[in-house]
Amino acid sequence: MTASYQELLKQREALDAQIQQARDKEVATAIAKARQLIADFGLTPSDVFPSGRRAKASALASKVAPKYRDPATGQTWTGRGKPPRWIQGQDRAKFAI
Numbered sequence: 001m002t003a004s005y006q007e008l009l010k011q012r013e014a015l016d017a018q019i020q021q022a023r024d025k026e027v028a029t030a031i032a033k034a035r036q037l038i039a040d041f042g043l044t045p046s047d048v049f050p051s052g053r054r055a056k057a058s059a060l061a062s063k064v065a066p067k068y069r070d071p072a073t074g075q076t077w078t079g080r081g082k083p084p085r086w087i088q089g090q091d092r093a094k095f096a097i
Contacts, residue, residue: 068095 003011038048066076070086076097077084087095 067097068092069097070095 037043064078064080067079068077068087069075070084073086075084075086077087077095079092
C-alpha cells in the first residue's frame with residue numbers, strides 16, 4: 001500500500017516540525033552547557049571567539065625563533081624570507097645565535 005503524494009507531504013510537514021522541535025531542545029541544552037563552561041572557567045568572548053587580524057594570523061602561522069643576530073644593533077633574523085642588509089653577502093655562521 002503506497003501513500004498518495006498529498007499524504008506524503010503531510011507526513012513531511014509533521015516530520016519537519018518534529019525535527020525543528022528536537023533541534024530547538026538540543027540547541028538549548030548545548031547553550032546551557034556552553035554558558036556553564038564559560039562561567040566555570042571565567043572565559044571572555046575573546047577567549048572563545050578570537051577575532052581580528054591577529055587571531056587569524058596566529059592560527060595560520062607559528063612564531064619562529066631567530067637564528068641570526070647582528071652584534072652591532074641587536075637585530076635578529078629567523079633565516080626565512082629575504083635576508084636583512086646587515087647579513088647580506090657575509091658568512092652567516094658568525095651571526096648565528
